[in-house]
Amino acid sequence: MIEVESLTKQFGSKRAVDNLSFTVNKGEVLGFLGPNGAGKSTTMRMITGFFPPTSGDAKVCGVSIIDNPQEAKTKIGYLPESAPLYHDMTVIGFLKFCASVRKLSGSAKKEAVERAIETCFLGTVARQSIHTLSKGYRHRTCLAQALLHDPEVLILDEPTDGLDPNQKHEVRQLIKRLGQTKAILFSTHILEEVDAACTRALIVDNGKIVADGTPAQLHAQSETGSLTDLFRKLTTRDTEAA
Amino acid sequence: MTSLTIYKRELTSYFAQPTAYAIIVVFLLLSMGLTFSFGNFMRVGDASLEYTFFFWHPWIFMLLAPAVGMRLWADEQRTGTIELLGTFPLSTWSAIIGKYLAASTVWLVALLFTFPIYLTVNYLGSPDNGSILAGYIGSFLVCCTFLAITMLVSACTRDQVVCLIVSVVICVGMVLCGYDDFTRELAKAVSPTVVEAVVSFGVWDHFRSLTQGLFRLQDLVWFASFIFVCLLGTSAILSAKRS
Numbered sequence: 254m255i256e257v258e259s260l261t262k263q264f265g266s267k268r269a270v271d272n273l274s275f276t277v278n279k280g281e282v283l284g285f286l287g288p289n290g291a292g293k294s295t296t297m298r299m300i301t302g303f304f305p306p307t308s309g310d311a312k313v314c315g316v317s318i319i320d321n322p323q324e325a326k327t328k329i330g331y332l333p334e335s336a337p338l339y340h341d342m343t344v345i346g347f348l349k350f351c352a353s354v355r356k357l358s359g360s361a362k363k364e365a366v367e368r369a370i371e372t373c374f375l376g377t378v379a380r381q382s383i384h385t386l387s388k389g390y391r392h393r394t395c396l397a398q399a400l401l402h403d404p405e406v407l408i409l410d411e412p413t414d415g416l417d418p419n420q421k422h423e424v425r426q427l428i429k430r431l432g433q434t435k436a437i438l439f440s441t442h443i444l445e446e447v448d449a450a451c452t453r454a455l456i457v458d459n460g461k462i463v464a465d466g467t468p469a470q471l472h473a474q475s476e477t478g479s480l481t482d483l484f485r486k487l488t489t490r491d492t493e494a495a
Numbered sequence: 496m497t498s499l500t501i502y503k504r505e506l507t508s509y510f511a512q513p514t515a516y517a518i519i520v521v522f523l524l525l526s527m528g529l530t531f532s533f534g535n536f537m538r539v540g541d542a543s544l545e546y547t548f549f550f551w552h553p554w555i556f557m558l559l560a561p562a563v564g565m566r567l568w569a570d571e572q573r574t575g576t577i578e579l580l581g582t583f584p585l586s587t588w589s590a591i592i593g594k595y596l597a598a599s600t601v602w603l604v605a606l607l608f609t610f611p612i613y614l615t616v617n618y619l620g621s622p623d624n625g626s627i628l629a630g631y632i633g634s635f636l637v638c639c640t641f642l643a644i645t646m647l648v649s650a651c652t653r654d655q656v657v658c659l660i661v662s663v664v665i666c667v668g669m670v671l672c673g674y675d676d677f678t679r680e681l682a683k684a685v686s687p688t689v690v691e692a693v694v695s696f697g698v699w700d701h702f703r704s705l706t707q708g709l710f711r712l713q714d715l716v717w718f719a720s721f722i723f724v725c726l727l728g729t730s731a732i733l734s735a736k737r738s
Contacts, residue, residue, distance in 0.1 A: 303581040305738045326584040333582075337575035341508050353500040354583045398579070 254279050254406050254436030260309035262295050269295045271460035282432035284451035285440040288488045292460040293440040294334050297410050301331045313406050330399035334410040336392045340384040344375055344394050355402040369397035388415045409439040425450045444480040458488040497585040501593025509601050518563055519605040525555050548612055549630040549706040553698055556638045557670045561662035563601050564645030565655045567594045572653035587730050595646055602638045626708025633705025636718040637698050641666045643725035650732040673697020
């Protein structure tokens with residue numbers, strides 16, 4: 254469903270993503286791990302068509318994001334890292350706007366918006382203006398936007414960031430549930446989420462893959478059986494790099 | 496189709512916040528105030544509205560048009576919503592067109608609210624309404640030109656204040672460089688070719704003929720191409736910023 258082929262992104266002299274290749278199949282939830290600045294968000298921005306890659310290609314359901322960006326984008330639901338929203342709109346107004354952009358109309362649009370509100374537990378704040386919402390609700394509103402058109406591929410950049418423990422649990426359950434029928438790529442800093450929600454995980458560092466496997470395989474790779482130790486062993490720390 | 500969705504969102508946003516109302520009220524106060532004070536509307540008896548009313552518009556637009564356009568892309572970049580737009584299945588062009596038309600609509604509404612002056616001249620005398628219409632079209636085109644410049648500047652920055660200041664400076668330049676007093680002074684210092692080049696960059700040459708009721712193809716082409724180039728530049732800057 255997602256095929257990433259030798260994706261590279263160069264910012265000036267810095268190579269943020271270096272010849273990255275991996276695939277995510279239907280029914281798979283791939284956790285994308287790595288320290289800050291490892292190139293996770295850049296990779297996701299390239300797959301979603303926001304950044305053009307310096308070289309390489311990404312295919313979503315067989316459609317290249319380079320050759321046919323419009324069609325590829327219809328198949329993706331994307332939650333950007335900072336969960337950006339139009340703060341002057343209401344939750345329902347924002348979701349209706351996103352649905353219209355996704356070319357949904359009439360009863361299909363109404364149903365899609367209702368379903369997204371229900372899935373993300375936004376019923377109580379649906380008519381509230383977004384700037385009055387707490388961070389957790391804002392995050393979920395942006396997540397709802399990604400689910401509106403029932404996409405085959407979900408790309409979520411730190412979907413549990415800034416949520417309280419209850420909300421984190423709900424979102425993990427949601428990812429797990431959606432992952433049964435979709436291909437999901439999500440990035441996180443929280444290593445427990447690998448066990449909680451992923452069927453497979455990648456660890457990237459300096460734009461390269463340094464580990465790839467199911468949670469069980471990753472645990473086995475670590476000498477102590479702990480993912481944190483594996484993560485610390487494989488990735489460079491910015492305190493060291495200096 | 497997607498342009499229309501963007502257009503509706505932007506327009507709703509203008510009128511959901513105080514921005515549009517504030518701009519419209521300030522514009523009406525200034526345009527009417529200037530017409531009746533410095534314009535000497537009552538004494539001159541200028542039924543075509545050329546010198547008393549339309550004359551002031553470029554001066555007002557150069558300060559107020561950027562205030563409407565400054566948020567168009569600067570705000571998207573500051574809040575990160577540009578990432579949503581960039582990953583929706585729509586082209587940059589349809590977003591640019593939708594946003595641009597929404598900002599223009601705010602100004603169209605503002606201009607339409609000056610209708611009492613039209614009623615007044617028709618009540619007091621028998622003006623050439625065709626030339627008044629031409630004046631309105633000229634005014635609107637000047638405003639659209641300034642909006643296009645603002646949009647181009649707002650694509651370059653995420654800071655609305657920077658966008659406002661830079662756009663105002665460019666618009667003021669375009670108003671001044673075609674203004675008679677300025678060109679007369681300039682003619683003393685530089686060669687006529689340079690003066691002509693400077694004047695052609697200004698709005699007066701094209702605006703004045705319209706306020707006199709003249710539809711010249713060259714003016715319409717000038718406005719249209721200026722706006723088009725600015726929108727094209729906006730699209731180029733937005734794409735360049737991502738790569």
